[in-house]
Amino acid sequence: MDFYVKQRVFSFNDQFTVFDHNQEAVYNVDGKFFSLGNQLAITTTDGQPVLQIKQKLFSFLPRYTISNDEKELCSVAKKMTFFRAKYEIEPLNWSIEGSLFDHHYRVMEGQTEIMAVEKQWLSWGDTYHLTIHDDRHQTIGVALMIVLDMVHHQSKNNGN
Secondary structure, three states: OEEEEEEOOOOOOOEEEEEEOOOOEEEEEEEOOOOOOOEEEEEEOOOOEEEEEEEOOOOOOOEEEEEOOOOEEEEEEEOOOOOEEEEEEEOOOEEEEEEOOOOEEEEEEOOEEEEEEEEEOOOOOOEEEEEEOOHHHHHHHHHHHHHHHHHHHHHHHOOO
């Protein structure tokens, strides 16, 4: 299933709208203003909570947790690499690999691709195209893409 994640331009905190392949909005992503570390909530378009993303503070490399109302689903940790992006997603035993410069990423479980992410270059604001191969991974896939965007902007703002 294909999704398009578009960052809302001219907002003070991180805000995204997630569209399906028919360009119909299916999720909203809103960041908390004045929070310690990044904290975002993914909701349906009618405001029902889906997932929360929280940055773990005091970590040498970026680390985020993704949870629902009941429990933490996974932790996403950036790994030290040069010229490539690499993340580990535990306890799912998934990984994210990609190009820092082209903004192409693949979420893998061993040799199986779970999701592909590609940044759309000629768009107003950051826009990403997600191809999620299994509908069961739809919301976690959207959350992972948001984490990738946050880490990318954090490192760009830090001069890394």
